[in-house]
Amino acid sequence: MERAIFAGGCFWCMVQPFDELPGIHSIMSGYTAGHVENPTYEQVCSHTTGHTEAVEIIFDPELISFKDLVEIYWQQTDPTDAFGQFEDRGDNYRPVIFYFNEEQKKIAEASKQALQDSGRFTKPIVTSIEPAHPFYPAELYHQDYYKKNPANFERNHARREAFLKENW
Template sequence: MTEQATFGGGCFWCIEAAFKELDGVHEVTSGYAGGHTANPSYREVCTGNTGHAEVVQLEYDPEVISYDDLLEVFFTVHDPTQLNRQGPDVGTQYRSIVLTHDDEQRELAESYIEALDEEGGYDDEVVTEVEPLETFYRAEENHQDYFEKNPQDAYCSMHAQPKIEKVREKFQEKVKA
């Protein structure tokens, strides 16, 4: 039986590409969540006026990869201390956010963030939001599997590829064969 997890950490193209590397992750869907506009388009989300974040929703097998493992990957591939931005992408749609599907995910995410702050692994405080997922809107088809479809895209080369390499290096035992 599979479970779902939803994360936002900047551009969904980059986060999607990183999570697709993991064994036990069956599906990664780019989309929008955390906002107040029904069925937003990419163009609307980019204005910052809908309140949504660019996110990815994972379908994963908890027998193969745990939610804790997914949190570790998420907090490794983006900078959770950046408020409303990741790299060149600026705006609330690029905020760091964990959208939880149940109380257990909320507790695990909050504990993980607390531990990160206590460890002092970052110069600044973790600003990742933790909120219950209300509605996930699938992004337009041209945003699905973007890195796979556009490997020569300069943005992807500069921002997605390093995240993929980080996952392959740091999480070798969790990467798909």
């Protein structure tokens, strides 16, 4: 198994696109890239921990590649918005592809360049590509949120969904 960590705004919205793909062993919502160990949701939302909301994906590279996951990731985000995603604003919602090794870094960078070169977006692609940091699982009520709270999830997901339909 391998790991991937992606930040793309609210972690509630980042679980569902990957959740039932072949080769996905698990997806966990959590926090990464900050300076506080085991932060709480309230601490992260205070913008004082440096963390961003993210999802950690454990996957079988024999069934789905990191490259495939990166391609799916792009199609869940606005890669031209560095200071949040859709309704979710601030540093804790910034878009980031975290890598665990040089191969993942090369894949992410090549994919980002290909997206920039494609002309799909007129603005620059600003999603960060950074080394992985410790990942701290979010509280249990955040895990599988889209399944537990479908009505609230749909409300929070509406603007994202409209963007994705228009641009992807």
